[in-house]
Amino acid sequence: MATRREVAELAGVSEATVSRVMNGVGPIKEETRRKVAAAADRLGYQLNALASGFAKGRSGNIGVVLPHVPKVRLFSTYYFSEILSGIGDVLHQAGYGLLLLYRNPQARYDYVSLYRTRRVDACLILGASDLPEEAASVFALADEGLPCCVVDQRYARPGLPCVGADHRAGAYAAARYMLDAGHRRIGFLNGSPHYSNSADRYEGYRQALAETGLSPDPAIQFEGNYSRKSGQEAAGAIFDRLEALDGLLCANDRMAIGAIQGLRERGVAVPERLPVIGYDNSDASSLTDPPLTTVEVPFYEMGRLAAESVMARLSGESGGSSGVEVAEGAAAYHANGSKPAAEDILLPTQLIIRRSC
C-alpha cells in the first residue's frame, strides 16, 4: 500500500493536506482536493483511519473532557462555548477530530486508559478542580508524560501545562474600581474554592481590600455554582445582609444576572442601592438591564492556546516557534506577581465599565 508521503509528493502538497482531504475536514481548495484525490487513486491509497491509527498508535482525535453536570447545558454557557470554539478552530485547521468526553466530577476518571486504548492522542481538560479524586486523575497524566493541557485550572505541577487567565488581577481591578468609587463594604459572590480560578479571584479581591486597610468580612462572602439560578438563590442571603453591603462583586456574569434579578424581586435597585460587578464579559452582559460592568476574559484565545499547546507537543515541536512565542509573552506577564508553574500561561483580563456599577 502507498504511503501518505508518496501521495503528498505526487500531488505536490504537504502530508497534512493529504490527511485533511482524505478525512474530509479542513478548508481545502477544490483544485487541491482534486489533485490529492487523483494522486491517491493512482497510487491505490485509501486512508483507513482506524487501521492506520492502529499501525501508528494514533487515533487522529483530541479528547476534550468536560464535567458532566446533569441538567446543565454546558454548551449554552458562554464560558464553555468560547473555549470550545477556540479549541475547535485550531483542531479543524490541523485536521484533527475533536472527541467530546464527559467526566463525572465525583468519580476518579481514568484518563490514562483513554490513551492506552488509543481513543485520543491528547487531552484538553476543562472545568477541573482541586477535589482530590479529580486532581489525582489529572496528575496521573502528568506522571505518565502524556500530551495534555488543563484549561483555566492551575495545579502548579511540573509536566502538567495549564492555560488560564489572571483572575487575581481581574478581581483586583474590579474591587479596586469599587473602592476608588468610595465603596467600603464590598461583598463577594464567588464560586467553589475548589477551582483555582475562584481562589485566585478571592485573592485579588482580598489584596485590593488590604491596600485600603480593609479585610474581607466573612459575613458578606457568598457562594454559588456559577449558574444564574445559584445567583438568584444567593440573592436571599445577600438581601438579609443588605445593611452590611454597599457593593457586590460576582465571580461570573450569570451569577450577577441571577443576583440582580433576585434583588430586584426584593425591591433592591441595581446600581442605585447596590452596585454590582460581574465577570467574563459574556454576550449577555451587554444585553441586560442595567448592562453589566464586568471583567473581560479571553476565553476563545484560551481555548486556542490550549489546543496549540497539545498540537505543538504532538508534532514534537514543543520547543518550536509557536510554543516559544507563547511562553515568552506569558513569562513576561508572570513577572507581575502570581507564581504559576513554568508551563502555565495566564492570559490578561480587563475591566469593562458599563452601568451596573
Next chain:
Amino acid sequence: MATRREVAELAGVSEATVSRVMNGVGPIKEETRRKVAAAADRLGYQLNALASGFAKGRSGNIGVVLPHVPKVRLFSTYYFSEILSGIGDVLHQAGYGLLLLYRNPQARYDYVSLYRTRRVDACLILGASDLPEEAASVFALADEGLPCCVVDQRYARPGLPCVGADHRAGAYAAARYMLDAGHRRIGFLNGSPHYSNSADRYEGYRQALAETGLSPDPAIQFEGNYSRKSGQEAAGAIFDRLEALDGLLCANDRMAIGAIQGLRERGVAVPERLPVIGYDNSDASSLTDPPLTTVEVPFYEMGRLAAESVMARLSGESGGSSGVEVAEGAAAYHANGSKPAAEDILLPTQLIIRRSC
C-alpha cells in the same frame, strides 16, 4: 482474550455497563466500577477501543457534522448549543463518544468515507442545506444505508431520517399574531432559502397573509444569514422601506436583536414605531430591551431525538419501543398539514409573547 460478555456475567452487570466503565464515560456508581474492574482484572480483559473497534468494525464514536463558518463561533449560538447539548446528553448516557467534524459548506463532503474508515458509527448532520453539493453528499449516505440523521433540514428522501421543528406553524403563529393586532404591512427578515427551515418559515408567513387576503410584498422581504451582524446590516434596507412597513418578522432572535439595534441607531423605536417578532426563544430574547416576542423551538429535544434515532438504529432496535413512540407522536403531529417523508419528525413550536410586539 476474555470477551465483554464474560466480564459482564462475572460482574453481574450489562455489557453496556462494562463498556462505560472501561471507556471511563457515563455516570457509574463507584461500587459498580469496582465490580467491573475486578472482573476484568480476573479475566485479563483489557478494552482496547481501537483494536476492538477494528475487529467489530465500530469506533464507538458518533460523528456530529457542523458547517465551518470562518470567524463565527458556532458553540456560542443558542441554536447549535442547545442541539449539541441534547445530542451530548444522549451519547453520554449510551457510552458513545461525540466526534465533532467540520464541513466546508461549499465543498462536497465525503460522509461515506467517514464510515468506511471507521472514524464514526453514525452521523448527525447539523446546519445542512439544499445546495446541490451538500445535498449530494448527504444523499450518498442514504443510498448506502448508513446510520444517520439530519437535524432541522428536511430532504423528504426515503432512508434519510430528519428531526426538525414545524417552522411553518411557528412563523404562521407569529404572522397571525401581528395580523390579529391589526398590522397589514408585515416585512420578513429571513435566512437563506437554501435551508428548508427558512423556506418553511416563509411558507407559514405566506399562509397567514393569504388567509387575510394579502400576499407577501417582495419589496419588504429581507435576507440575512442568521447572525446578529446580518440583522444589523439589514436594518439599513429595512429603514429605507420604513414607510411600507408596520411590522417585522425575523427568522431568529439574533437577527431580530441586530435589526432592533440598527433601527434604534436610526431613531426607529421598537415596538412603538415598528413591532418586531423574533424566533427561537433564545436565552438572549428575554434579556434584551425590549424583551422579544418570539417563537419557542425545542432545540435541545431536537438534539436528543436525533441522537436517540441513531442509537436505536445502531442497537438494531429501529422498530423498538423508543423509535415507535417517537414515530407515533410525530405521525399524529404530521396529520396537521405539512408533508414530510415517513422518517421525518417535526417538533411543535410555540409563540412566546413579550414586549417587542
